[in-house]
Amino acid sequence: MRKTAIPSSYPAEGTYNFSTIHVDLSCATPGATIHYTIDGSEPDENSQVYCRDNGLLHLEGKHGSSVSFTLKAYAEAEGLERSRTVTFTYRFNCFAKGYFRHTMLREPADGCPGLMCIEDHDLDRMFLVIGTERAVLIDAGWSREGDLPTLCKELVGKDIPIDLVVGHGHPDHIMQVENFLAAGCKVYLPSRDLELAASFGVNPAPGSTFDLTEGMKLELGNACLTVYEVPGHTPGGVVLLDEENGDLYASDELGSCRRYVPDSAFLQLDPAFTLETNLRALDSFIEKTWGKVKRIFTGHNDDILDGPGYLHALRTAMAKAVEGGEEALRPSYRSAAESMGSGTIAWEGDWRYDPFWAAVNLRFLYDRDRDAVPPKYVKGFQPELAKFDDFLDK
Ligand SMILES: [Zn+2]
Known part of the structure; x- marks a missing residue:
């Protein structure tokens, strides 16, 4: 046989x-x-x-x-x-907490800022952009241990201010905020995510951080980063675009999918938003930046993403969910227990072989459904598993 x-x-x-x-x-x-x-x-x-x-x-x-x-x-x-x-x-x-590994993506030059990727113990990614007048670190990792401001100073290697810009208030992006404040650095954090950051124990003194709002420009000398608000993953999330060079720093706001953790891009919408609002926010961002985004640096993807190809995949995944409803969703690649109760994702492409693929876990969208009378859950949502505790213990 x-x-x-x-x-x-x-x-x-x-x-x-x-x-x-x-x-x-x-x-x-x-x-x-x-x-x-x-x-x-x-x-x-x-x-x-x-x-x-x-x-x-x-x-x-x-x-x-x-x-x-x-x-x-x-x-x-x-x-x-x-x-x-x-x-x-x-x-x-795995690296121990407090360890940060770093790699040079582009040496600083007169016409172009330098670029380094720094990863924390769990390989959450941060990007250090080194201009002629200022440097900016985007995001602040998942560990309070270790001295990230000093490492950045050593990596920059010249006497210019180093600012910290936090894209959103999740725990794997904020833990060195207080170290940067203590080192006398200018720290930017979207005000709409301050409450979220505080819920994870990062509670900077009122007035000690600067807000990030649509259209703001951070001047680095030979480069300029423009802020765009893209609410969805969190209420206050922002992305930063270096228009001149086509570099977009997206934290988790445009998804955060490793091939080994395929759908970690939770939508955690403000009660005022719907899935459709999020799609419109994405559309508006794509329209405003069309032709300017060459590549996307995210907080978790293993690869640097091709701008147009990835934005198209993400937009398609979101549109499928908005237009197709529940029937257009598929079971999450991760179990409901691991996804805080959600068993469903909106997706486009295959996580194993498509160069451009996106998966968005819709877990938080259904918080309101749980409170509806009678409760209405999207297929696969298991409210008894909808706990944040395991996630925080990590
Ligand atoms: Zn996040």
């Missing part, structure tokens, strides 16, 4: 620096069932059955130490012999 094809995995086995990855299992035989274990034991017919629609397998490392998982899986299909068991080993080698 012919054998079922052996299972394969995505992403490939190997060593990861990031603390969380999501693994997909599949095989080339249509309709095959995959049994697996993640503790190194031999899988059999009593082992878990893999189902993508219940969320990809979630593997998690530990900061400052090494952890490994041995995943074993076989596939079986009707009328075929079962495949042999294959083994995949995933190792995590």
Whole structure:
């Protein structure tokens, strides 16, 4: 009898620096069932059955130490012999809190600002733009430990002011705010996200930070960053565009999807907004900046995104959800338990092979649905899992 094809995995086995990855299992035989274990034991017919629609397998490392998982899986299909068991080993080698790694993307030159990417222990990304007169760090990471202002000073290597600009008030983007204030740096944080930042324990003294509003310009000498408000991920979120060079710094406001954490771009709308308002905000941003965005630097994507291609994918995903409603959504790539109750995403493209793909988790949009009488939940939303605590413990 012919054998079922052996299972394969995505992403490939190997060593990861990031603390969380999501693994997909599949095989080339249509309709095959995959049994697996993640503790190194031999899988059999009593082992878990893999189902993508219940969320990809979630593997998690530990900061400052090494952890490994041995995943074993076989596939079986009707009328075929079962495949042999294959083994995949995933190792995590995560940085300790307080460690920041940095990489040079562009050396400073007279006509063009320098650009560096700095990542915290969990690889949350920040960007240091080095102009002739000032430097700006965009976002402030997930750890209070470590001295990011001093590292930036060392990286800039000349005596110019270094400002901090925070794109939005989430915990993985704000934790060094107080260190920057203590170092005497000018700190910008959208006022509409101050309350959110305070809820995560970052509570700068009133008046100590500067607001970011539509059309504001931050002059760096040989470069200028223009602020655009793009509410949706958070009420106050902003992005910054260096028009001259086509660089857009987007924090999480235009999505934040790693291929290994495929739908982390939650919409956390202000009660005054709807999904449609968010789509219109995106449309308005695209219209105002058309032809000016060459590339997008986000807080979490593994890659630097192609501006037009990515904006088109994101716009298409949002439009699908607005125009198609519930029927146009698909199960989240991550389980409902991991997605604060949401089992649904709006998406465009495939997270594994499309260069331009986008996935937006609509979890927060349904806070109001929960309070409706009778409650109306979008397919897959599990209110009993709608807790923020696990997320905060990270
Ligand atoms: Zn965020």
